[in-house]
Amino acid sequence: MLASLACLAVLATRAYADPLDDIVRAKLAPMMPAGLDVARVYLPATLAPLDLAPAKVMVEIQRELRAGRPSVKLTIRGRRPVWVPVAIAALTDIAIAQRDLAAGDVIAEGDFAIE
Numbered sequence: 844m845l846a847s848l849a850c851l852a853v854l855a856t857r858a859y860a861d862p863l864d865d866i867v868r869a870k871l872a873p874m875m876p877a878g879l880d881v882a883r884v885y886l887p888a889t890l891a892p893l894d895l896a897p898a899k900v901m902v903e904i905q906r907e908l909r910a911g912r913p914s915v916k917l918t919i920r921g922r923r924p925v926w927v928p929v930a931i932a933a934l935t936d937i938a939i940a941q942r943d944l945a946a947g948d949v950i951a952e953g954d955f956a957i958e
Contacts, residue, residue: 859897863890885927885929902915
């Protein structure tokens with residue numbers, strides 16, 4: 844009985860956590876101009892493995908985001924702020940094969956989808 848109560852107490856106090864890379868991407872998404880997205884977040888080795896509650900992370904930008912490699916200010920509650928480079932790239936529509944295609948195959952309309 845005591846073990847069951849201890850287990851429930853642990854489960855009830857578990858915090859919701861995400862990889863820091865995912866948190867940075869999610870926090871930048873509303874600031875992103877149309878047609879652009881985060882291609883890569885260059886986290887320092889000390890921060891890359893962290894799983895944190897999103898509420899503990901704050902991301903600030905110096906100016907409007909555009910394609911390139913700007914740095915964003917990353918503040919994690921209880922740590923000093925750091926500047927982290929992010930690669931921002933334009934989104935592009937691409938053709939995705941809907942079946943295996945071999946060299947020389949004739950491509951029909953249903954063989955690919957634009958995404």
